Amino acid sequence: GAGVSQSPRYKVTKRGQDVALRCDPISGHVSLYWYRQALGQGPEFLTYFNYEAQQDKSGLPNDRFSAERPEGSISTLTIQRTEQRDSAMYRCASSLETAGGPGTQYFGPGTRLTVL
Amino acid sequence: DAKTTQPNSMESNEEEPVHLPCNHSTISGTDYIHWYRQLPSQGPEYVIHGLTSNVNNRMASLAIAEDRKSSTLILHRATLRDAAVYYCILFHNYGQNFVFGPGTRLSVLP
Numbered sequence: 346g347a348g349v350s351q352s353p354r355y356k357v358t359k360r361g362q363d364v365a366l367r368c369d370p371i372s373g374h375v376s377l378y379w380y381r382q383a384l385g386q387g388p389e390f391l392t393y394f395n396y397e398a399q400q401d402k403s404g405l406p407n408d409r410f411s412a413e414r415p416e417g418s419i420s421t422l423t424i425q426r427t428e429q430r431d432s433a434m435y436r437c438a439s440s441l442e443t444a445g446g447p448g449t450q451y452f453g454p455g456t457r458l459t460v461l
Numbered sequence: 462d463a464k465t466t467q468p469n470s471m472e473s474n475e476e477e478p479v480h481l482p483c484n485h486s487t488i489s490g491t492d493y494i495h496w497y498r499q500l501p502s503q504g505p506e507y508v509i510h511g512l513t514s515n516v517n518n519r520m521a522s523l524a525i526a527e528d529r530k531s532s533t534l535i536l537h538r539a540t541l542r543d544a545a546v547y548y549c550i551l552f553h554n555y556g557q558n559f560v561f562g563p564g565t566r567l568s569v570l571p
Contacts, residue, residue, distance in 0.1 A: 380561075390560065436505075450497075450505075450559065
């Protein structure tokens with residue numbers, strides 16, 4: 346079956362531009378997560394959703410970052426006024442369980458964002 | 462957040478067992494212990510998880526100390542395809558915040 350997909354796979358943008366990163370979770374998966382991963386480091390939690398509700402956004406670095414999942418399926422992570430320090434791999438994951446479950450997550454291939 | 466500590470790197474010979482340790486001395490009673498691995502240029506993938514009892518699956522075994530302050534991921538016969546960064550993560554039962562540390566980089570020598 347289809348796994349988690351993300352688009353675009355690569356995004357190069359100029360400083361100050363807005364970018365939107367898309368995540369298409371595994372069909373039927375309730376929970377969706379966003380992470381950011383710098384080279385040589387482990388993924389850093391950004392935010393997660395159960396269905397369409399954003400449950401935790403404590404990992405979003407600042408108010409330039411936002412995420413939505415309006416119909417409980419596809420999610421978009423938006424970064425406004427990008428800065429060079431935003432350059433990283435952005436990864437999405439989905440999970441079948443809601444809060445309280447053991448939370449096995451399935452990760453997508455990621456979007457490599459480069460801000461010039 | 463409860464944290465884990467792992468060695469930065471380990472080496473193993475092909476076809477030999479590998480024991481990857483993880484310390485989590487501040488674990489709480491509702492924390493599950495998860496292991497994920499990340500192969501080069503790929504996203505993390507689930508390996509195994511447990512709460513109190515030892516667990517086995519087709520990929521690995523997880524041995525959990527009786528006091529739950531440490532655990533060990535066991536790969537019974539390492540292959541070259543097992544070369545990856547292995548992450549030990551405590552998953553809070555009431556919240557979905559996964560905290561990945563730097564992990565252990567496993568090298569498998571032919």
